[in-house]
Amino acid sequence: MEENRKLPVVIVCGLHADARREVVEGLLRKVPHSVALHHDLTTADRGTVHRTVRDSSGELSSGEAPLVNDCACCALREDLIPELRRLAADGLTRLAVLDLWDSVEPKATAEVIAVHGAGRAEVRSVITAVDPALVLPCLTNGDDLAEAGLAAAATDRRTVGDTWARQLEYASVVALVENDEADDEDRALIGQLHPTARRATAGSDALTELALSGFDVEAAGAAQHPACALLPQEAEESGVSTLVWRRHRPFHPERLYEALEDLCCAAARSRGRFWLADRPDTLLSWDAAGGALCVENTGPWLASLPDAAWDMVPPFRRAAAALDWHPEHGDCCQHLVFVSPGLDRDGLTGVLDSCLLTDEEYAAGREAWKSLPRAFDSLLDPVH
Numbered sequence: 001m002e003e004n005r006k007l008p009v010v011i012v013c014g015l016h017a018d019a020r021r022e023v024v025e026g027l028l029r030k031v032p033h034s035v036a037l038h039h040d041l042t043t044a045d046r047g048t049v050h051r052t053v054r055d056s057s058g059e060l061s062s063g064e065a066p067l068v069n070d071c072a073c074c075a076l077r078e079d080l081i082p083e084l085r086r087l088a089a090d091g092l093t094r095l096a097v098l099d100l101w102d103s104v105e106p107k108a109t110a111e112v113i114a115v116h117g118a119g120r121a122e123v124r125s126v127i128t129a130v131d132p133a134l135v136l137p138c139l140t141n142g143d144d145l146a147e148a149g150l151a152a153a154a155t156d157r158r159t160v161g162d163t164w165a166r167q168l169e170y171a172s173v174v175a176l177v178e179n180d181e182a183d184d185e186d187r188a189l190i191g192q193l194h195p196t197a198r199r200a201t202a203g204s205d206a207l208t209e210l211a212l213s214g215f216d217v218e219a220a221g222a223a224q225h226p227a228c229a230l231l232p233q234e235a236e237e238s239g240v241s242t243l244v245w246r247r248h249r250p251f252h253p254e255r256l257y258e259a260l261e262d263l264c265c266a267a268a269r270s271r272g273r274f275w276l277a278d279r280p281d282t283l284l285s286w287d288a289a290g291g292a293l294c295v296e297n298t299g300p301w302l303a304s305l306p307d308a309a310w311d312m313v314p315p316f317r318r319a320a321a322a323l324d325w326h327p328e329h330g331d332c333c334q335h336l337v338f339v340s341p342g343l344d345r346d347g348l349t350g351v352l353d354s355c356l357l358t359d360e361e362y363a364a365g366r367e368a369w370k371s372l373p374r375a376f377d378s379l380l381d382p383v384h
Contacts, residue, residue: 006088006119006120006121006122007084007087007088007093007095007096007120007121007122008094008095008096008121008122008124008212009084009095009096009097009098009113009117009121009122009123009124010027010095010096010097010098010123010124010125010126010127010211010212011098011100011106011109011110011123011125011126011127012024012027012097012098012099012100012127012128012129012175013100013104013105013106013109013126013127013128013129013167013171014100014102014128014129014130014164014167014168015102015103015138015150015160015163015164015167016129016130016131016134016138016177017102018131018177019129019130019131019134019175019177019202020099020100020129021099022129022177022202022203023127023129023175023177023202023203023207024036024097024099025056025203026202026203026204026207026208027095027097027207027208027211028054028055028056028097029056029203030203030205030208031094031095031208031211032094033092033093033094033095034055034056034093034094034095034096034097035053035054035055035060035087035093035095035096035097036053036054036055036096036097036098036099037051037052037053037080037083037084037096037097037098037099038051038052038054038098038099038100038101039051039065039072039075039076039079039080039100039101039104040052040101041067041072041101041102041103041104041152041153042101044067044072044151044152044153044154045151045153045154047066047067048064048065048066048067049064049065049066049067049072049075049079050062050063050064051063051064051065051079051083053083065078065079066078067153071153072101072104072152072153073108073109073112076104076108076109076112077112077116080098080109080112080113081112081113081116081117084096084113084117084120084121085117085120085121088120088121089120095212096121101152102150103145103150103151103152103156103158103163104152105163105166105167105170106126106128106167106170106171107166107170107220107221107224110123110126110215110217110220111217111221113217114217114218123215123217124211124212124213124214124215125172125173125210125211125212125213125214125215126170126171126172126173126215126220127171127172127173127174127175127207127210127211128167128168128170128171128173128174128175128197129175129177129202130168130174130175130176130177130190131176131177131179131182132176132177132179132182132186132187132190133179133181133182133183133186134179135164135168135186135189135190135193136185136186136189136268136341138160138161138164139161139164139165139189139193139268139269139289139290140161140268140289140290140291141159141160141161141164141290142159142160142161142290142291142292143159143160143290144157144158144159144160145158145159145160145163148160150163159289159290159292160290161289161290161291161292162287162288162289162290162292162294164289165193165269165271165287165289166224168190168193168194168197169193169194169224170220170224171194171197172197172198172210172213172215172220173197173198173199173200173207173210173211173213174190174194174197174198174199174200175199175200175201175202175207176190176199176200176201176202177201177202178201178202183238184237184238185238185239185240185341187238188237188238188239188240189240189268189339189341191235191237192232192235192237192240192241192242192339193232193269193339194232195232195233195235196230198210198213219316222314222316222317225298225316225317226272226273226283226284226285226286226287226296226298227273227283227298227299227317227320227321228316228317228319228320228321229271229272229273231244231271231272231335231337232244232337232339239341239342240339240340240341240343241339241340241341241343241345242337242338242339242343243267243337243338243339243343243345243348243349244335244336244337245334245335245336245337245338245348245349245352246333246334246335246336247333247334247352247353247356248326248328248329248332248333248334249334249356249357249362250275250276250277250280250332250334250356250357250362250369251274251275251276251277251334251355251356251357252277252355252356252357252358252361252372253276253277253278253279253372253373253374253375253376254372254373254375255354255355256276256355256375256376257375257376258375259351259354259355260293262351263288263293263348263351263352264288264291264292264293265291266338266340266343266344266347266348266351267288267338267339267340267343267348268289268339268340268341269288269289269338269339269340270286270288270289270336270337270338270339271285271286271287271288271336271337272285272286272334272335272336272337273285273286273298273333273334273335273336274286274295274334274335274336275301275332275333275334276376277357277361277369277370277372278369278370278371278372278373278374278376279297279376279380280304280332280366280369280370281300281301281304282297282299282300282301283297283298283299283300283301284296284297284298284380285298286336295376295379295380296380297380297381301321301330301331301332302317302318302321302330302331303321303329303330303331303332304330304332334352334356336352357369
C-alpha cells in the first residue's frame with residue numbers, strides 16, 4: 001500500500017446476524033485482498049473479547065482482549081485500532097471489513113476510527129444488514145439486550161428495539177437479504193425509518209460500489225444529534241405511515257407525562273425533540289422503540305443563549321436552529337416523528353395536541369410555567 005494511502009474501512013452492523021454474515025462474506029468475495037475483523041462479545045460478561053481476522057478463504061488469526069472498563073467501545077479502541085494500523089502498514093490489505101458483533105452500534109466505532117485511526121485508516125461506509133421480514137419484530141421488541149443474550153457488557157441496559165433502531169438509522173447503506181416472507185409493508189417500513197439511506201441487495205455489485213463510496217463521520221453524527229437530527233418526512237405507503245408533528249407551544253409537563261404510555265405504544269418508532277413548559281430553556285430528546293421511551297436533557301435551546309455564546313455553537317446546530325426559528329420563541333419547538341404500520345394519525349395528533357399548554361396557561365408566561373408540576377423529575381434531573 002502506498003505510503004500516504006489510508007486503509008479503507010467498511011463497517012457492517014446489525015442485529016440480524018445471518019444477514020450480516022451474508023453481507024460480510026459477499027464483500028470478501030467481491031473485493032480482492034480484503035479481510036474481515038470481528039470482535040465477539042459473547043464472553044463480555046466474563047470481561048473478555050474474542051477477536052478473529054479472516055479473508056474469503058477462512059480464518060487468518062485470532063486472539064483475546066480484555067473488555068476495558070466494562071466498555072465494548074473501549075475494547076474496540078484498544079484492540080481494533082492497532083489491528084487496523086498493522087493491516088494498513090503491511091501493504092497487502094485493500095479493504096478492512098469490520099463485522100460488528102450483534103448489538104454493537106456503529107456510531108461509536110466510526111468515531112473511534114476517525115479520531116484514533118486518523119492518517120492510517122478511514123471509514124468508507126457504514127452498512128446495516130437487514131432481513132426485511134425481521135425489521136418490525138426487532139423494532140417492537142422491548143426486551144433488554146441482557147434478556148436476549150445480546151448485552152455488549154455486564155452493565156448494558158439497552159433494549160432490542162432501541163438498539164436496532166439506532167443501528168438502522170445511522171447507516172449510510174442498507175443491505176437487504178432475500179426473504180420470501182418479506183412483503184411490501186416490510187420494505188415500506190425500512191424506507192420510512194431511514195429514507196436517505198442508499199439500498200442494495202447483499203452480495204450485489206451495487207452494494208460493493210456503495211460500500212466504497214465514502215462516509216462523513218462528523219456529518220453522520222450531526223444527523224443523529226437530537227437538536228438537528230435529519231428526521232423523516234411525512235409518508236404513506238403500503239399501510240406504513242410517518243407522522244411529523246410540529247408545534248411552537250410547550251407541553252404541559254403533567255398532561256404529557258400521563259400520556260407517555262399511550263404515545264410510546266402508538267408507533268413502532270418515534271423520535272425527535274420536545275419542549276416542556278417547566279423547563280423552557282432546555283432542549284429534550286425523545287427516543288422510543290419497542291414501547292420503551294428514553295428522554296434526555298441535551299442542553300439549552302439556542303434561543304436561551306446570549307449572543308456571545310453563539311460563536312461556540314457548531315455550524316450544523318446553528319443551521320438546524322435557523323430552520324425551526326420562530327419570531328417569538330426562537331428554536332424552541334416540538335418536532336416529533338412517529339413511524340409505524342397501522343398508525344392512527346388523527347388519534348395520535350389529538351393526544352399530542354391535548355398535552356400542549358392551553359391558551360390561558362400559555363398567556364401566563366414563562367415564570368408561571370416554571371411553577372407547573374415537575375412531572376418529569378423522575379426521568380430527568382430535578383429542576384431546582
